[in-house]
Amino acid sequence: MHYGFVIPGASPREFAELGHEAEEAGWDGIFVPDGVPGTDPWVVLAAIAMRTERIRIGTMLTPVSRRRPWKLASETATLDHLSNGRVILPVGLGAIEAGFTQFGEQTDRKVRAELLDEGLEIITGIWSQKEFHYEGKHYHAHTTRPIWNALSLQQPRIPIWVTGAWPPHMKSMRRALRYDGLLPNSMDGRETTPDTIRAIKQFVVEQRSASTPYDIVMEGETPGNDISRARAIVQPFAEAGATWWLESMWWENVTVDMIRQRICQGPPRVD
Secondary structure (H helix, E strand, O other): OEEEEEOOOOOHHHHHHHHHHHHHOOOOEEEEOOOOOOOOHHHHHHHHHHHOOOOEEEEOOEEHHHOOHHHHHHHHHHHHHHOOOOEEEEEEOOOOOOOOOOOOOOOOHHHHHHHHHHHHHHHHHHHOOOOOEEEOOOOEEEOOOOOHHHOOOOOOOOOEEEEEEEOOOHHHHHHHHOOOEEEEEEOOOOOOOHHHHHHHHHHHHHHOOOOOOOEEEEEEOOOOOOHHHHHHHHHHHHHHOOOEEEEEOOOOOOOHHHHHHHHHHOOOOOO
């Protein structure tokens, strides 16, 4: 089990400081929001990359439908080189309330799913260091030579975690299985439990053809001042098959001091 921390909000300099403190406290990953409007995630992740050496970095999460995929491919590849191969790219449809309507972004779920699929095809194509031609419903992309400066440092690619609808919506889950990790998204309003993770793990084993490592990511909250209680929360998810625990403090009135305190208390390790 790996342990990441999602910083819900801070100033650009505070993001960098908190990333450094998270590495010092033993966390394995630090993740930042990708909302509109808001602090640009790639700028603050670059700052975090320069203040850290080990910790994985990424967004939580990037709605591909509102980003040009060729620009996203360049941003992530650049950050991958800057961080010496520590980037993870979590993606999904995104939450409508996070600026979609206010700024005229696409809100139709089906269209956003199409843009996500096409965007990921283009991003991985650009990362591949090969000549690339893509003709889709929404995007058309052509390169006549390898894009050397867009090659990701990690090979065969930067790990991509994809939101998957559960109970299984097959199109959504098949999309997630094509990549490197799954962010479970409850479609029936029920809480994600260890039994949910166990069922997802079984689904992955049965449906995924690739033999490469695959992450199942659980997001939640544990009390940093009670390590026994924190471990008791996380242990069943680890045993059920989750490979990452992302500590998240999506509170309305959370402060940087609260975030820093929880970061410095360290991850709820059970291994």
